[in-house]
Amino acid sequence: MDQETLGSIVLLVIVTLISVVQNAFFANKVEHESRHCNGKGLQRQGSSSFDRVYTANQNCGHAYPTFLAVLWCAGLLCSQAPAAFAGLMYLFVRQKYFVGYLGERTQSTPGYLFGKRIILFLFLMSVAGVLNYYLVFFFGSDFEIHIKTITGAISPLLLIP
Template sequence: MHGVREEVALLATVTLCGVLLQAYFSWQVIIARRRYRVSPPATSGPPEFERVFRAQANCTEYFPLFLAILWVSGVFFHQGTAAACGLLYLGARYRYFHGYAASAQGRLGPLYFSARVLWLLIALAVLGLVSHFLPVSLKTPVLRKLQWLMTTR
């Protein structure tokens, strides 16, 4: 069992960090509700509250997608690379949340960066799965060709 733990320890750590970040975002909505006197179940109020609420909702909407591709890319491509990308994504979402809370424009830079990281994780997941399903007879020539392409540029 120890070997399996090592194979996913970084992914599990990034997952836990993501869950804690989601909890932090939810807590910020509670604080904003109190500050701006917006009682549940209302989701509208002053623009300052609505930005915090929408930032949290958006982060929550993307979280399942992030987790799925984090784990697929980590298991089938490389755990360390996926975990590093995961930390970059979480940092961007933190900046997105606080940027959005300050102003609608403040969300854009971190939003675009986090989207690029998601696309990178998707690409890593696809590459890992394609490599996994390639027959051994094709895998070696394909990997050699990729290695040659990466070193000649």
């Protein structure tokens, strides 16, 4: 691959690799809790603390494929930097959800709701990129600069809870 192509995806790759490390952390927590509670290998039956860790890991895994899909679509079709920023925010929120789920379940709700908002933002970025492609294809009008400006301006608003 040439440097220009790599430059257009490197931030997305970094966010994806960080998410892989986070998944490994979650899996390690499940394994540790299983060994701590059962004294054996990974077993699904266990204490309530194991059940919480296992359920938190499962819940985080359910939205993960959707997150990766919209992260890459938004980054490739719209703008890499705001998509990568939103991806990092999503990983932070997912960590907050996981840790919150281990405590009281009400602590995980803000992370869950915030994560949904970030996925919606990435989805809308993807849709804007697809629409821009077809506007260029059919009408010759390119709104890429405007879309990048708007998404770049809106992405910091994701920090507002």
